[in-house]
Amino acid sequence: MFDGHVALVTGGTRGIGSAITTMLAKSGARVAAGYSRGKDAAEALQGRLSDQGAQVSIHQGRVDRPEDCQRVVDEVMQQFGRIDFLVNNAGITVDKTVRKMTFEDWRNVLDVNLFGAFAMTKAVLEHMIERGSGRIVNISSVIGETGNVGQANYAASKAGLFGLTKSLALEMARRGITVNVVAPGFIETEMVAAMPQAVLDSVVAQIPQRRLGRPDEVARVVQFLLEDESSYITGAAYTINGGLDM
Ligand code: NDP
DSSP states (O other), rough: OOTOOOETTTTTHHHHHHHHHHHHHTOOEEEEEEESSSSHHHHHHHHHHHHTTEEEEEEETTTHHHHHHHHHHHHHHHSOOOOOEEEOOOOOOOOOTTTTOHHHHHHHHHHHIIIIIHHHHHHHHHHHHHHHHEEEEOOOOHHHOHHHOOBBHHHHHHHHHHHHHHHHHHHHTTTTTEEEEEESBSSSSSSHHOOHHHHHHHHHSTTEEEEEOOOOHHHHHHHHHHHHGGOOOOOEEESSTSSSSS
16 A cells, blocks of 8 residues: 555654554555664564564654754655655653643653654655655644643643644645644553553543553554545544544
């Protein structure tokens, strides 16, 4: 399906990003997966997929540092010669109520989740414009729509991705580049595993389907948005949340 295409997936070596990398690689794309600190997980994923005949490269770099974003994009261009798809998936949480949240807690989360998507987009955008085609998918969250106790920084960053997506979609609408946002609900990854069990139990009790989502259930929506046939979908938001927010 994606033979000849190149995808760059930030945070592409663990959790939801790993599922996206895997699905795209199995669909024939060459995939560059970014990571920040988890070298072992990155190498393990690359090894697994390479053994299956996929072409996957891994790139260390912090999305909240524009110089890292540019270096990663340069590495991918050197390795694969083009970038068709950018998936801005890297994200973190630092959960505290606003009363306890420090300025640093706020900035760290906004820097990775929102500024990081902006910085990585800037690093690939001119290349996509030159080629007159590209696909950008930003991974937001249901929390960006609903807010959540203890997640003001995270909710603000994820809400910001809706604004970034829609503005960029407008700016790129006549340049062959689509920009969409995917907002998962609660998905089984290490990020969710870090939540206290009692909180998790109460979250699941509020999900109409009474279960967490799986990373591959998010990946398949991303894959759909990247397909050639999805070229008329831009500025759109897709939710995947078991009915949590309708
Ligand atoms: P994980 O914590 O499992 O993985 C996060 C990924 O982001 C890792 O690959 C990590 O790299 C990378 N990352 C973190 N900080 C940086 C940074 N500064 N620069 C570059 N990469 C970085 O998260 P999930 O898979 O759960 O989440 C993926 C995305 O989906 C996030 O944006 C998250 O907000 C969003 N999301 C998740 C939901 C969930 O329920 N899990 C629900 C809704 C949205 P490293 O391995 O090196 O640490």
